[in-house]
Amino acid sequence: VIIRENEEDLYGGIEHRQTREVTQVLKLISYPGTDSIVRYAFEYARAYGRRKVTCMTKDNIMKITDGLFHRVFNEVAREFPDIQAEHQIIDIGAARLAAAPETLDVIVTPNLYGDILSDVAAQLTGSVGLAGSSNIGREAAMFEAIHGSAPDIAGKGIANPSGLLQAAVHMLVHVGLGDTATLINNAWLRTLEDGVHTADIYREGLSRKRAGTDAFADAVIERLGREPERLRPARFQHASIVIPGAPKLAGRKELCGVDVFLDWNEGEREPARLGRQVEGLVPPPWKLQMITNRGVKVYPEGLPETFRTDHWRCRFVAEDGGAVDYGLVLDLLQRLHRGGLEVIQTENLYTFDGERGYSPGQGE
Template structure:
């Protein structure tokens, strides 16, 4: 087996150039401990790409990504771009261009970090290709439009095929976790769209008799996540609901700075933390790299499972273990009440995995 793992590195904006290299260094050390080499391929992306190429996602970046399965991508700060380049956002370009239909967002409490809910340990499996978001539901143009200056409308799209493939992701994940899937929808009001989502998920559930399945309306789900988060394992839902619930779950775990995420197709995966670019603290060395490190660990685990590569899976486990160990020891950046810098925190994690 080839011992090299290639990863595209797109630092992004704001704190991205601080947290992404830290995560890549941790992954390099974790893979080296398993006898593997990480080959990072840095590509232009975001504000620096606008300065050098005139666009946030240059053609050369898209062409390079065609040949690379794994990507570590920083946040974007498109609000700071020239007005004509703010839409579509760089992340949306990548998701749509490469069909990254599954967004996986875990949230769990960590020792050493004060959590709103100490028993939260959930995985939100979010359909990432359609729904109400305007950048994902039209072949050409936006799903939002204004027939008159006083009326704004949005098209929401739900398809059987997209529902089925995200349900499979959720039930497969549940088999690797605690064997429980909760289908979240709003079929009492959005009967046709989220009703289709619910029905297809229950159809897929028939293939997984070993997985317990139930359902919740999205508003009730938000309340229950706060009241008794320990009751839930894998939550599968459509795009907009998943975006909201995963942020809620991240805060329950202690901070969005802890919330990792990957976006995947069947063949390519993008590690991108849930949090934004935080331009107000960019360059200060105080950004929290936990979410980005965790995202890269998720990416390695996804790749290891997909390719049956136990060494890559072991590297992902080592990163998760190192994060837990360092946080439990009380090391933390300023957002979590600590005093260490971004680099110091990363160095501690890298030393532990090495």
């Protein structure tokens, strides 16, 4: 079972083209969103007799965003001592899913990773057309096949209806009609077991009949009331899972610097030239700590072979390393503008209860 957060991460749809050469997308991971989905995963495991929940992130690289997801997972896991909890980096976790899916039980992960893993898991069973999905909210729920609309085969009568059928089974379980869900799912399993297969899963020597969309659905209907003989029959029952809202986080937040992003395309894009220009414009109490290009530190003491675009980040901090007033940020931006530099974005740098809330530059 793959449980993914379905509103945040890179799917917020916040994208910008910032320079002629560079675009960006904003990755959002929230504490309440993460707490809700992780708590749901553990409650689901407990309600349906699952023994293990595996969290998959990429927090060895994205230490703040995916790091938050991993940290909340660890916090919630301590409340469920009866459920085994483990974490894996997403790339090796995906490899494990492909090579040994039987070693996994419930997976909880941010939005993008879960979207990819769910298709991989479905394909391991034979086709992405076999799996359904549930979108569960506090006020409403929606159920759908995991795959897209497949416009290339629309109207041809060859699509596998199993994904939508499985989505309907999910819906019936959700609304408390587990017996009906069991009846339909077992008829579907018996149909597959009898070798009635749509084109996406049809195999010579294994399948007995190639069926179109309608014929496959009719075959399932004909088998209502029958159970599979070799596959494990389904036994569904509804379990009510109620997830409380996450508490609001409090604490001390202090502004300690600012990242200023520039569109700069002068000469051969020499970092030292830009660095000298910026330093000539910086007023006290600011200090130019570094300049990066595509996240890699290029000034001071950058590597000359680093590939550079027209998109630059200048990190400014107070000379004494302390907190600053936002009015000083506005003054800095005005000076950069008057100095002929094009500011395209800013990100304030904060500490939270004394802990840095931003990542270092690569090579810093």
